[in-house]
Amino acid sequence: xxxxxxxxxxxxxxxxxNMAKLxxxxxxxxxxxxxxxxxxRALEAQPVDVIVLDLKMPGLDGLSTLKEIQKLGxxxxxxxxxGHGSIDSALEAMKLGAYxxxxxxxxxxxxxxxxxxxxxxxxxxxxxxxxGKSRTAGEGPKSVFEVFPAKKx
Amino acid sequence: MxxxxxxxxxxxxxxxxxxxxxxQYKRFFRRFVLLxxxxxxxxxxxxxxxxxxxxxRFARERLTEKFNREVDNHHRAIELFFKEHSSKLQLMARTHxxxxxxxxxxxxxxxxxxxxxxxTLTDLGLIDHxxxxxxxxxxxxxxxxxxxxxFWFQQVLKKGIFISDMFLxxxxxxxxxxxxxxxxxxxxxxxRATINTETFRxxxxxxxxxxxxEVYLLNTEGIYQxxxxxxxxxxxxxxxxxxxxxxxxxxxxxxxxxxGRSSTSSRRIVCSVWLKEPxxxxxxxxxxxxxxxxxxxxxxxxxxFLLISALTILIVAVLVTxxxxxxxxxxxxxxxxxxxxxMQTSKLASIxxxxxxxxxxxxxxxxxxxxxxxxxxxxxxxTGQMEVSFQEQxxxxxxxxxxxxxxxxxxxxxxxxxxxxxxxxxxxxxxxAFILEVVDLMEREARASGIKFVxxxxxxxxxxxxxxSQLQQLFLNxxxxxxxxxxxxxxxxxEIATTxxxxxxxxxxxxxxxxxxxxxEHMEKIFDPFFTTKPVGKGTGLGLSxxxxxxxxxxxxxxxxxEPGQGTRFDxxxxxxxxxxxxxxx
Numbered sequence: 001x002x003x004x005x006x007x008x009x010x011x012x013x014x015x016x017x018n019m020a021k022l023x024x025x026x027x028x029x030x031x032x033x034x035x036x037x038x039x040x041r042a043l044e045a046q047p048v049d050v051i052v053l054d055l056k057m058p059g060l061d062g063l064s065t066l067k068e069i070q071k072l073g074x075x076x077x078x079x080x081x082x083g084h085g086s087i088d089s090a091l092e093a094m095k096l097g098a099y100x101x102x103x104x105x106x107x108x109x110x111x112x113x114x115x116x117x118x119x120x121x122x123x124x125x126x127x128x129x130x131x132g133k134s135r136t137a138g139e140g141p142k143s144v145f146e147v148f149p150a151k152k153x
Numbered sequence: 154m155x156x157x158x159x160x161x162x163x164x165x166x167x168x169x170x171x172x173x174x175x176x177q178y179k180r181f182f183r184r185f186v187l188l189x190x191x192x193x194x195x196x197x198x199x200x201x202x203x204x205x206x207x208x209x210r211f212a213r214e215r216l217t218e219k220f221n222r223e224v225d226n227h228h229r230a231i232e233l234f235f236k237e238h239s240s241k242l243q244l245m246a247r248t249h250x251x252x253x254x255x256x257x258x259x260x261x262x263x264x265x266x267x268x269x270x271x272x273t274l275t276d277l278g279l280i281d282h283x284x285x286x287x288x289x290x291x292x293x294x295x296x297x298x299x300x301x302x303x304f305w306f307q308q309v310l311k312k313g314i315f316i317s318d319m320f321l322x323x324x325x326x327x328x329x330x331x332x333x334x335x336x337x338x339x340x341x342x343x344x345r346a347t348i349n350t351e352t353f354r355x356x357x358x359x360x361x362x363x364x365x366x367e368v369y370l371l372n373t374e375g376i377y378q379x380x381x382x383x384x385x386x387x388x389x390x391x392x393x394x395x396x397x398x399x400x401x402x403x404x405x406x407x408x409x410x411x412x413g414r415s416s417t418s419s420r421r422i423v424c425s426v427w428l429k430e431p432x433x434x435x436x437x438x439x440x441x442x443x444x445x446x447x448x449x450x451x452x453x454x455x456x457x458f459l460l461i462s463a464l465t466i467l468i469v470a471v472l473v474t475x476x477x478x479x480x481x482x483x484x485x486x487x488x489x490x491x492x493x494x495x496m497q498t499s500k501l502a503s504i505x506x507x508x509x510x511x512x513x514x515x516x517x518x519x520x521x522x523x524x525x526x527x528x529x530x531x532x533x534x535x536t537g538q539m540e541v542s543f544q545e546q547x548x549x550x551x552x553x554x555x556x557x558x559x560x561x562x563x564x565x566x567x568x569x570x571x572x573x574x575x576x577x578x579x580x581x582x583x584x585x586a587f588i589l590e591v592v593d594l595m596e597r598e599a600r601a602s603g604i605k606f607v608x609x610x611x612x613x614x615x616x617x618x619x620x621x622s623q624l625q626q627l628f629l630n631x632x633x634x635x636x637x638x639x640x641x642x643x644x645x646x647x648e649i650a651t652t653x654x655x656x657x658x659x660x661x662x663x664x665x666x667x668x669x670x671x672x673x674e675h676m677e678k679i680f681d682p683f684f685t686t687k688p689v690g691k692g693t694g695l696g697l698s699x700x701x702x703x704x705x706x707x708x709x710x711x712x713x714x715x716e717p718g719q720g721t722r723f724d725x726x727x728x729x730x731x732x733x734x735x736x737x738x739x
Binding site: 012014015018019021022025056083103104105106107108 | 512513514516517519520521522523524525527528531558562
């Protein structure tokens, strides 16, 4: 959905820059970072709707970054990017709660489609959460409004 | 067209016996046979030698004993002969007077008395102290002979009794005499007898010892006193050097040629003893070979036995070594196959790791190229109007970039698939049904190439547990290759057959085609990654590597038989249950 906030995480700077440009052209608000640590910091600064996260990165890799993100308890969906060699890791990431995975090189239309799917998932789970259908006290991800109340206000 | 038939093991590498290996086998064969022979023959020969030495010594002792006994017997007999006749003469001389004996009739009585049992005397004479005959009985006319100068005359007067050596005398034939003295009124007289040479010689010469044995007498000058059996004659000088005076029996082995002897061997056993009176040497001799005939026979038997034993050992050593060598060859071959399989596996594993890294690293720049293309397309869209020719070229280039990106993606995709260690999903697989599905999938492509599928599937094939996705990949690759092998050769056939293995523990699948076949020089490389004979862009050279990798993972084996120009057959065996490590993934 146009206007969705996307966080692009990949150690290939040119790739993130190009992808950011392509996604921006298609109406998304894109933040591009080049490491797992930078991604955590960016999320702490500003929540996003969908994270596109590369699996193989120096330092904090995709899986570790995903685990760290989940500790933040955000209402966000993650798409894993893989160089295909790490499909096992991508499947592992999905077990950890990632929405889906994409193999490099990927078509922009394919990525957009997956982002849209992820956004819808995020949206529906947020609605569920607000209606209290899938949440019990002290469990599960908190609402974006709860996590970042000041900014929402 | 040359028809080459190549068979390849799972490893994909032919097993060949190198010249060096063949030379090693030959060397091993020689060494082992030699060692076996040495270790067996040395003790055998030692035992044989021991038996021979012991038996020869024993036999020699027995023979020496026998010879000594023989000589002793003859010695006694001859001594007895002399003693008997000298005693008889002495008795006659002492019991009869000279006067009585000087009558020829009386002397003849005495002569006949002595010769009563055996004709041992040739003649008998009574001689006075001047050497003149007083009386004579015998075949010769000797009455007028005077013996005063005869060599024996003084001897007998001096000693009282004398036995001469053989001599010719007045009668000019070999004989010897025996003379005794007596005296009357201080005048000595002599009773002299000529011993019958034939009787005496018969006593000595008629003794037979084997075929080559002989007995003879020699005087102190080494002259024959009897005629030896072989060569030489009485009164001749014996060729053997005369033995020095010795006490008792002397036995020795003499090697000397006897002139005129028929015996081929010159080695003889010579046993001798000196008589007391006369001082003659009694010699008993026999050919060494004849005497030791029994020993030689025994030794020959031992030799034959040793020879047969040695031959038996040689044959056994050769057979055993050959059998061992066959076993070693088989083990070596198996070990070679295993080694080559391991080498191929480790080669594939390292290439796999490398491929995974390369593929991953290529995917990133590919992703960037892809995004750059997309950006350019976006820009072009935003820019709007472009010159027509530029627009066409731009679209062509963008399209070509996309095609090449997809091509690279396909290559990296295959590379990763080749190296991937994904989690296997083990399921029960009905191989026949599974193959029919894959055949269905490929049928359209095959039909387009004019190729017909023929399936011969065993209806009672057992259900197996395997990874369907890997099996699908395996069959797709093999069938694709089978179809591609018919390039430029329409109306081909791809036959797929399944059977159970003989042990009931697996299934056998064969995929054969009527395509171009694989040449012998390519056969070694077909399972190597990136090896392809397909045109550039059509094959990545990973298909069979992937197949090999999959079969290995599933615990099976693959063989390939190919005849260039005729076709290729892949035989695959897969276990009904995958290896334990595969199950662990599940």
